[in-house]
Amino acid sequence: MSFLPWWQRYPERLQWEISELQALGVVCRVDEEKRTENQTVVMELSVPGVLTGTAELNMTAVFPDYYPLVPPKVFAADLEMPHHLNPFSKEVCLLGTPSEEWGTNGSLAQLLRDQLPEAIRAGLSDDHEGAEWNEKPQAEPYGAYYTTYASAAMVLVDGSWSIPEDAVHGPIEIRLAGPLPGPDVTAARTLGGVVAVGSDTGQTYATLDNQLQELLEGQLVHGRWSRLTSAVNVDDARAIWDAGQKADSSGSTREESYQGCRIQVRAVLFPEETGPRKVSDGWAFVLKVRGAQQQNNKNKNRRGGAPRPVSVSGGADQYHLLRTGRAGRSDIRARVPEHLPLATKKVAIIGAGAIGSAVAVHLGRAGVGHLFVIDADVLEPGNLVRHSASFDGVGLLKAAAVARLVRSVAPYTQVVFNPAYVGGSRPQGEPDPLRQISEELRSYHLLIDASADRGTQRILATIAREIGIPYLSLEATNGAWGGMVAYIGQDSSWCHSCLEWFRFDKTIPDPANSPVAYTQPVGCAQPTFTGASFDLEEVSLQAVRTAATQLSAGDGSAATPGFDVAVMELRNEAGERTLPTWNGYNLTRHAECTAHP
Template identity: 30%
Template sequence: MNASAAVSAPAPWWRAYPEIWRAEIEALTVAGASWGEEPPGAPDGGPTPAVDAPEPLTLRLRWPHPAPQPGDPAALTLLATFAAHHPWFPPRVRLPEPLAGLRRHRNPVDGGLCLLASDDDWRPGTTLAQLLSEQLPRLLAAGRDPGTDAATLALEAGAEAAWTRVRLAWGGLLVDSACAPPAEVPGGWADLVRISGTVAPVSALVTLLDPEHRVLWESRAFGLRQAARVRWARLPGLPPEAADTGELWRRATERLVGLGAEQTRCDEPNAVVVLVPSEGAGRRSCEEWLLLTRGVLRGEGPKAAVAPAEPEDLDGSDQPDGPGQQAPAGEQLALFGDADLPQPPTDTGPADPVADALRVRVRRGYPAGRDDLTARLPGAPGHLAGTTVSVVGVGALGGPLALELARAGVGRLHLVDGDLHDPATGARQLLTIRDAGSPKALALALRILDTNPHVQLTVGLRPLGGDDGTELAGLAASDLVIDGTANQAATRFLAAHLRVSGTPLVIAAATAGGWGGTITTLPSSGGGCWECLQWHRADRTVPWPPARPDGALTPVGCSHPTYVGGWFDLGAIALQATRTALAVLAAGPADTPPAARFGDVQVLTQYRRGRPVHPRWQTRPLAVHPACPLHPPPADRPAAAGHASPGAGADA
């Protein structure tokens, strides 16, 4: 196989690799299979495929049944699709007709067979016939085995969840795993809120009620959004075969008859949430949420018109008034996507407006509770849910750091920043052109809520020192304060006052050009304070990180110089500061003072002689400096000792 030939040749793979094509055909013949192109092209068993373009090639195979059971056909009809870039990617094999008793390892929607647990198991020298000879008997044995013994489960690549049995539309419904109604409740009402419609409709289930509108479960996330009330139904008897989307809708609405949950009494009659039987890891039985939306015609006005009711509804009291009735909330809530809203038929097309209008789309329910959203963390972050971290200065370092703490499971974040977002800082900030001129702390808070809506967020929109004096009390009461201000006055103020309250403080600072940085954790294990650090630096007993000599930059209209530096350099500091913060939060009584884990002062060097080098961290304990006048600390208020120390450091 020759990679450069594959890149330069526009020919289909069976011409680019004729020896591979010959090997495939010979192996199929030896295995006793017959084949033809799908759709039919060349005569069966013809010398080369009839299609002559580099596109996926599908063969319809008659493959000798390797393990027939009574009633099985002697040969299985398979559709094998070679990738356009065969043999670099494995062929996909489908069994279009269901096989009795085969409940697993065949996707009931498209018939796809799980011949390989992962594409990584594919070896490009393997022929399709080899793949089938080796894997198909194993698949049939495991897929027809109803057992849950260890040997069977060891063959399982994953659970066969209900959403794999449905043709899914883009988008989703966010539901907390904790939203699990008692088994005896057959359905009722659910409040949904819009999360996004940018790429595809995403909504969240925020309240679940029984038919009498008694609240069964309520979310504490996703506040400040207008909710729409829809119906929900439990479908306990859903068969494990492929679920037709229209059939799902019919079963759901049937189930709702007699519950008192008529569609005319809800905000969005063309949406129903269903709870269906599913399977979790280890074949564990569970239930899963799906959102069904019934297609509606695009209306003339801003609101969508509801399609005529289905025939089943005609004799019920719950039918809508027919075409022209206004759906009050569908589009606004993004329960629907553009694909759900077919254009009215044109004069030229044979479109059937009623059939299109009644099309039902299914969106998967994605677990999105507090624990669900931290499921990929290596350890349970439960201890962080009750902690409060304040981040002062949410720019290049503090902004990403705050986001990482939210992702790590910190329960409460307080963001303080008096700046408005300038898109010119886009090379190193999380905020985007959408946030131009918006308060950084507020824009970042919304960005964080998009990642973890369970974080309790508060913001201070005035700079430290420009507030009414109440900010400090909140900071002192935090479990940890992060200083990302790059402002010497603010850092000195925080270090002095949090020393009195005993509040841990992590100071993250970068140097000009992103050439280096310093992370200081207080209280220090060595007993020294922030002023001590300035004395130690003056003595060179704590190293200075390198700084780009011409790295300062004075933005237009701003008297304070900033510095150049991209996120690719500053990120190392933000991420190590995040790890330091998490270590401080995780520290138990045996770890006091918490700075010991990474060292009191961490100094980063990532440029030498003006060239980028591997990041190198050095750590130094922060001892009391004999010249520092602040020891022991005063009991009530900190000394304003700035002019007694050797002065401001050069960290930006």
């Protein structure tokens, strides 16, 4: 791609845009100064009343660098509308999803003719129904329009909170960690979480879920919150602070020491569109940092020790607007509504290796309420090539590394782990770890066997059958050329031994297997199979799909259970890569199987 300005890449295009506008009765003037200096086409437009549906309107169109691959933007500085208009930039929202609704042969004139009248009609409408005109219902949360947020700084709230409407101000407690916001956008983050929203009479209206609070670190900071009748219409932290203070008749914030500075915190609560046709509480947080001078004086008086960090703002107080993050259970799970039933389910995973770790992470993300991870191995650096854990898990038990990982990606999934070695011969005199684990598993909804070991599979399938819980096993072949996922339900007519018979008689074909020998990395006690994480993950993903479907079944939201056994091929007979192919099999009891009671 050559980086000529678009009007040189498409020499006719600008003139065409101008003639189209003129044909529509729009008076337009290209700002030649901006075209020369900024290499941007900016047009001043005078749009007649027949298009705006009201009076003649002065507008500005800005053609982006990559026009016409993406549409021009239109601004109306004189317009006031509650919807479809950015209150600060004054950009008029003409297309619901610009990159989908814009075609590269479109023109600004077309946009104005086809979209503008309806956008203004809907934008001026008082009620939310009238304000809808794009096919996709969409909320316009006011907080999303602020641009002066401190970088890499956020305060977590729960979107499901409802603060009583007659409550107007009170104390707020925020657990805050990280450096004070500064100009360095790559700096460590500042993360806060609202631990308590209270009243001046000692009531607590809202608090973040304990599960989430466990992930928060740092210092408890005491501030004030106040309710505003509408969002602050100035994009500025100081203005929001002042509005909050004005609305807080009975309280003032107090300074606290944080990171060697004196800080205060204020939160404001205002009505905000948080869903289509839905208005609820929006939050904005302002962190005030007292100017540096007093800090410097204190430093001079200190004797010995490391110098205190000082802010470098000069004498003026700083105000930082902190982004609001919605981190409640329903906020996080809203993206996977199909699998809400998983929130009450308990799943045990035996084997926290490459396939087991991926299964655990995806189940956590899908919203499984409780995971039990069992594995005796330690995470080696070399495991990272296909284990889901990251470097900060190296040296931990794999089960612990996976537990930590799941907690960090799925804050509302409880994770416990056990370093039991399952499937081998136990040391003399040691109790059988499986005996105790089996007792615990009785309350579980699924046992996932990611041991990838035939002997262990026999043991675990037998235990699952005896205690009456479903069993799901997954395995990949050497080289990750193929894999298999098998699901044996509680009421299944066939058993794991039947599956072995079906594999033996080739009713179920063995998935492709790399002829390359196992590899034994230096220092490892046992050879390990070869194979890349992106191939292995295909097996894990299918296992998770099966688990999520089965666990959601019966709660009215699941699809059909699918197949008992699924076999995947990633290579053809010549060993060349193919698209992943899955074949499903439904089984009944094998005639030769003697394992049934």
